[in-house]
Amino acid sequence: xxxxxxxxxxxxxxxxxxxxxxxxxxxxxxxxxxxxxxxxxxxxxxxxxxxxxxxxxxxxxxxxxxxxxxxxxxxxxxxxxxxxxxxxxxxxxxxxxxxxxxxxxxxxxxxxxxxxxxxxxxxxxxxxxxxxxxxxxxxxxxxxxxxxxxxxxxxxxxxxxxxxxxxxxxxxxxxxxxxxxxxxxxxxxxxxxxxxxxxxxxxxxxxxxxxxxxxxxxxxxxxxxxxxxxxxxxxxxxxxxxxxxxxxxxxxxxxxxxxxxxxxxxxx
Numbered sequence: 001x002x003x004x005x006x007x008x009x010x011x012x013x014x015x016x017x018x019x020x021x022x023x024x025x026x027x028x029x030x031x032x033x034x035x036x037x038x039x040x041x042x043x044x045x046x047x048x049x050x051x052x053x054x055x056x057x058x059x060x061x062x063x064x065x066x067x068x069x070x071x072x073x074x075x076x077x078x079x080x081x082x083x084x085x086x087x088x089x090x091x092x093x094x095x096x097x098x099x100x101x102x103x104x105x106x107x108x109x110x111x112x113x114x115x116x117x118x119x120x121x122x123x124x125x126x127x128x129x130x131x132x133x134x135x136x137x138x139x140x141x142x143x144x145x146x147x148x149x150x151x152x153x154x155x156x157x158x159x160x161x162x163x164x165x166x167x168x169x170x171x172x173x174x175x176x177x178x179x180x181x182x183x184x185x186x187x188x189x190x191x192x193x194x195x196x197x198x199x200x201x202x203x204x205x206x207x208x209x210x211x212x213x214x215x216x217x218x219x220x221x222x223x224x225x226x227x228x229x230x231x232x233x234x235x236x237x238x239x240x241x242x243x244x245x246x247x248x249x250x251x252x253x254x255x256x257x258x259x260x261x262x263x264x265x266x267x268x
Contacts, residue, residue: 003122003137003140007064007065008122008135008137010060010064011061011064011112011122011124011135012124012133012135012145014056014057014060014061014064014112015057015110015112015124015125015126015133016126016133017056017060018052018053018056018057018060018094018110018126019053019110019126019127019128019131020128021049021052021053021056022049022052022053022095022101022108022110022128023128023129024049024052025047025048025049025052026049026101026104026128026129047095047098047101047102049095049101050073050074050094050095050098051074051094053094053095053110054072054073054074054075054092054094056094057070057072057092057094057110057112058070058072058075058092061090061092061112065090068088068089068090069086069089069090070089070090070092071083071089071090071091071092071216071217071244071249072092072093072094072217073092073093073094073215073217074094083244084244086244087116087117088114088115088116088117089114089115089244090112090113090114090115091112091113091114091115091120091216091217091220091221091243091244092111092112092113092217093109093110093111093194093215093217093218093221094110095108095109095110096108096109096110096111096193096194096217096218097109097192097193097194100192100193105192106127106129106130107127107191107192107193107195108127108128108129108192108193109125109126109127109128109193109194109195110124110125110126110128111123111124111125111194111217111218111220111221111222112124112125112221113217113220113221113223113224114224115220115243115244118242118243118244118245119138119240119242119243120138120220120221120223120224120227120241120243121137121138121224122135122136122137122224123135123136123220123221123222123223123224123225123228124221125194125195125197125198125221125222125225127195132144132145132198133145134153134198134201134225135225136153136201136224136225136226136227136228136229137224137228138224138227138228139228140228141153141228141229142154142201142225142226142228142229144198144202153201153202153203153225153228153229154203154229154230155200155201155203155226155229155230155231155258155259156203156204156206156258156259157230157258157259157261158259158261159206159207159258159259159261159262161184161185161186162184162185162186162187163183163184163185163186163187163206163207163262164186164187164189164204164205164206164207165180165183165186165187165188165189165205165206165207165208165209166188166189166190166191166196166199166200166205166207166208167180167188167189167190167208167209173211173212175211175253176209176211178267179209179266179267182265182266182267183207183265183266184265186207189205191205194218194219194221194222196208196222196256197219197221197222197223197225197226197233197256198222198225200226200229200231200256200257200258201225201226201228201229201231201258202229203258205258206257206258206259206262207255207256207257207258207262208255208256209254209255209256210253210254210255210256211253212253213250213251214250214251214254215249215250215251216243216244216249216250216251217249218251219233219241219251219254220243222256223240223241223256226256226258227240229258230258230259230260231256231257231258231259231260232256232257232260232263233254233255233256233257234254234255234256234257234263235252235253235254236252236253236254238263241254
């Protein structure tokens with residue numbers, strides 16, 4: 001797919017602005033104020049930074065693409081009957097990795113994806129603390145934006161041994177451990193939020209298994225970038241992830257691969 005350059009640059013600029021809104025909270029004296037951190041209905045943390053980023057992105061996308069719906073984590077109340085009519089929409093996580101934000105480890109991101117007919121066709125991921133930004137269009141290439149321009153990305157193909165696997169060392173569920181036990185020689189690496197997809201796209205990680213719930217806005221931008229770099233995000237049956245296809249917005253289990261051939265070494 002070809003991506004309109006003006007739209008791509010507009011979304012990249014918007015991600016930068018959203019990151020600046022997040023950092024304004026992150027670097028402020030009010031960060032420790034209990035008023036800046038409250039709870040969502042599901043008891044997960046919601047910060048003033050989530051909302052500042054959300055408003056920035058939603059308003060900006062409305063200007064860039066009038067009439068194209070926006071589904072953001074902070075406004076995910078659209079009923080499936082309405083969403084089913086969307087052939088093209090933006091899927092946004094204004095601050096992916098809120099817990100990392102609260103821990104102040106820097107491993108949180110802004111995620112913006114364009115979805116067409118259920119497929120993530122464009123993704124932008126911005127890491128506010130470092131300023132790093134990744135973007136990609138499946139079929140059109142994946143890139144890391146640098147001061148000198150865009151650096152083209154490719155996954156590590158073929159994946160050499162030992163495999164590099166993104167998996168928690170301290171909080172590892174039984175299914176993840178079973179998958180790791182079935183793999184050939186490998187090492188585990190820790191990485192937060194959607195940065196895992198970016199590291200695979202850059203060839204630094206080979207595999208990211210995820211068992212347990214994630215939301216569609218957690219994966220869409222990362223999937224677009226990873227697929228643009230030569231990788232894949234697959235469900236347990238080996239099918240590429242698709243969006244806005246289910247009643248709810250929770251994903252099922254998946255595995256993100258730098259080398260799609262690694263599917264052959266995964267347990268059935």
